[in-house]
Amino acid sequence: MEHLRLHLPLLPAAGEVTTFYSYKGGVGRTMALANLGHLLAQRRAAPVLLVDWDLEAPGLHYYFPAAPEAPGVLDLFEACRDQLQERAGRYASEQALAEAVLDAVRWEQYLVKACEDRPLWLLRAGRCDGSHAERAAMMDWQGLFDACPALFRTLAARLARHFGHVLIDARSGRADCAAICTTLLPTRLVLVFTPNRQNLDGLQDLVARATGYRSCHEDEQRQLLVYPLPSRIDRSDLAQSELWRRGQGGYQPLFEDMLAEAYGLPWLSLEAYFNAVQLPHCASLAYGESLPAVALQPGYDAFMQWFREGLCPWQRLPSAVSAALNNHHAFPLEQQRAGYWRMPAVI
Template sequence: MPGSVFTFYSYKGGVGRSFTLANVAVLLARWGHRVLCLDWDLEAPGLGDYFRLRLPGKPRGGVVDLVADFRAGRFAPEAHVMRLRKAGALDFIAAGREEPGYVRQVQEIDWEGLYDEGFGEYLEKCRGQWTNDYDFVLIDSRTGISDIGSICTAHLPDHLVVLFTANQQSIRGATELAGRADAARNLLPFDRSRLTVLPILSRFDNREEYGRSEEWRKTVVAATAELYRAWLDQGVAPETMSRHLTLPYVSYWSFGEQLPVLLEKTPSADQIGFALETVAAVIACRLDRTDLLAENRDAYVAAVRTSRQEFRHELRVSIPRGAVGPAGELVAELKKLNVGVVKSLSGDRSLLARAEDDARHLCLVVDGKVSRWQAAEVELFLHRTLGQDRRVIPILTAGTEAAGLPGYVGNLRYLRFGARGAAGVARDLVAQLRGGTPPAGDDSDLAALLARVRASRLRPPRWDLVGELLTDLQAAVEAGDDPRANELAADLAVAAKARSPHGDGHQAALPETRRSIDRLLRTLARTAAKPNHRKDLG
């Protein structure tokens, strides 16, 4: 997936825009993302001051040198990148060289003329390289209304992070800018989706004047509610999200250029690092899954924090005590297939504590019902799956009915111990985890069979094809041990009798044959319609 560009903007200075960007960048890089920061506040650059102690030296070039490169016919935006020390994959492009000629270099730039000469296409090419090389590109834009501001707020970003304080001028400037940026974006000759805006209430002190702060919060929510409409989950109120996207005023961090996220390792709710983590998590999720944030902020952030971690095991197999035998055989077969697997036996508290973070996927062996212990395992695991390719795969023992399982398990695609034994289940499980060839009776086979049945329903009916199709369908059902097997088998028996050229009730049974095929079609259509949530036929 290509990277996303976030521009940080404020209508007025002094709202902590560069401070917020720098801390968010450090968090994203710490969480395993590739991050590029650009200081596009060319007239008053300052983002580099937050990174000063981790930069390898003074900038050799920067944003203004992109203009020089364009005029010289060069394309090498990577030449101006500096990698921060001991900060993960965090790169920085300064505004320019720190030398006396920098100011003149900025003053001589005619942005409108540059665009007439084709600089927009050149910048678009730079943007393409950045989004290819990085997960997140964070741009620090200058304040106010300007040509540079238009580049940063309309041309380059996918998302706009608008910071403002609790006063009418700051709020109005931020919301009006968002509207102008969206309008300017529509005039661009480049393919862009609608600009989404993340409003951040900054330097907000609700500890000294709680009553007044709540009144101002209502004012802020009313003014910014429309900005949430394009991305906020419908079940989440703007007021709820506004509280999550508020940076408190903490006087200690108002002195100098500091990175509290490096010092507040496990920040509490009253520390600014806590709020910065929330903002960084929303950005890491690209403004998605806000329903989970509203439900449980700590779980939301923790899931993002561990989304790029390396797991010790590929699969954890949760084993109820009534299924130790078949589950143990399954683990042995998985090891033969070179799967890094670890067992979790119900009752082992030390393993329960690690259920969410030491294995990428969770295999839930269900014997009759999901035990309370397994329910706790699933809950812990699901709290760590946000934005990750991590799956819960149930495997049902013989006699376990899927219809009786709770929704969070019953709606998942499952496998079942059957005639194929543990070895067959292990092969099917590996195919799911590693994207290999699906087992017999899986979605692709059923979809093909369904297409053949539909294709056979011509006018007049081609009953000569019914026998072949029903045989194939029966084979798909019998390949597994699905609880619908009896129902489908009964339909097949009626249809088989009806199609027999020697059957006594052949002519009378033709309507029943049609009804049988219709039932099969409906069953298989339900099966094939939702492949991600389909109950497996094996």
């Protein structure tokens, strides 16, 4: 397979950069990203890029065994670090410095085709050789940001000019690289979680930090659309499942309050969204990395309807799709898209 060539055409409109994040591991985040990327590329409307930014535990490449070995995210940003050191003090603005650095490192050379039968590309975590773990531990992400705050958003903008969807598999937890993936890069943020307190508390803090940063920094006034994605829901115990969804401290009221505050809405309902969007626990998916596995998980199809159309999770689906999903919930007009486009005012 060939590496991406410099002549990859520009899209008529910028694509979406989406980070898949889970506060804890083991929730099926990478599997969800790989399968959704596979389905998006099947439409062939525009190329799709998958990015493995989980440098400590890379796993995305296992879903695409035909993708060649190649340098990846770690190697790309090591090259950026070297270029920043070489070019320090030579540019009038951080934006100009970021553009020059990305031109110099030729970011396109780090991308490889993930499979042959659809326009799907992969940016691996790295070569994952004997030095990878040590080099990943030594990477100073905060230092990169301090040297050029525009670097990450400029890279995201460049990727979006060539790919309809850029899906980033972020590291779990609170590491600096996770903050970059959730706060600086995306236009969309998919929060994959299982219903337990460890997952939910971590996500609540993350959304507050990400949306707060976007609204309070002049250079970061960009849209950020948040999708909660409940995963590995055990439907064998319906009473317990219902309690974790709607009970005191349940994930539905938590996300309703969280998103209403983030987008400056007096209230919103995720009733119809969570009725349709739940990825059930499926024991057969615990073995191997198969594509596509979504046929076994009906919640994927529902999630794709919201995600593909760019709808907020509190918006109603088009009537035909809604009927197909047995979703007849009505929403008041004030819960439509307006809340998403209007970030909280800068104080």
